[in-house]
Amino acid sequence: ILRHPVDRAVTMYYYLKTATWDPLYNPKLITMSLVDYAKSSSIENNWLTRFLVNKPGGALTKKDLILAKELLKRKCLVGLYDDMEVSLAKFDRYFGWTDGNSIDQDGEDGDENDSNDKDEETNKERRTAAKAAASSSSSLAKTTTKTEIQKCRKKVINTGDYRHNHPDVKEGSKEWNLIIQQNRFDMELYNYAKLLYQVQGEQIFGIV
Numbered sequence: 632i633l634r635h636p637v638d639r640a641v642t643m644y645y646y647l648k649t650a651t652w653d654p655l656y657n658p659k660l661i662t663m664s665l666v667d668y669a670k671s672s673s674i675e676n677n678w679l680t681r682f683l684v685n686k687p688g689g690a691l692t693k694k695d696l697i698l699a700k701e702l703l704k705r706k707c708l709v710g711l712y713d714d715m716e717v718s719l720a721k722f723d724r725y726f727g728w729t730d731g732n733s734i735d736q737d738g739e740d741g742d743e744n745d746s747n748d749k750d751e752e753t754n755k756e757r758r759t760a761a762k763a764a765a766s767s768s769s770s771l772a773k774t775t776t777k778t779e780i781q782k783c784r785k786k787v788i789n790t791g792d793y794r795h796n797h798p799d800v801k802e803g804s805k806e807w808n809l810i811i812q813q814n815r816f817d818m819e820l821y822n823y824a825k826l827l828y829q830v831q832g833e834q835i836f837g838i839v
Contacts, residue, residue, distance in 0.1 A: 636818055677817045716784070
């Protein structure tokens, strides 16, 4: 689930100035304004891009951004914080959380590559064992109707997270622009992720 870099950074500011139980708690933020925070070394600096390319420090390059985009495209099913309910519904369908039937992107093509009957039999046994394991792990979910699950999901989304209960930052404000300056790579990556979200919706889920 990806979130707009500015919203993410603002939430971290309000969270880390109060979360005394968290090892990342920063008491200096208590007397620091959001503008000062955005100017300080404590502000997030392209956190998502750095996380994806495993580069926690140092200067980022265009190659890092290209790699981060490629990793998102090849390795991630994208969800958006601003479209949480639909994102969770996609995850549910893709991974088979509710009914145990995930969307198989690879199909059964492996049978064509089996070189002999023994290998084919082994592959069949593995598939049978995998299906049995999936069936067992989803047995609890099957006892609850889809309607109840949807109601529960909607309730959690509507209730939200108390850590996100803080003033919003207006787009174009001084705070907004300062945070953007520290997260230019993440902004481009986030905009790319929104395109991926749409493309995956069309190609995987048939959502137009």
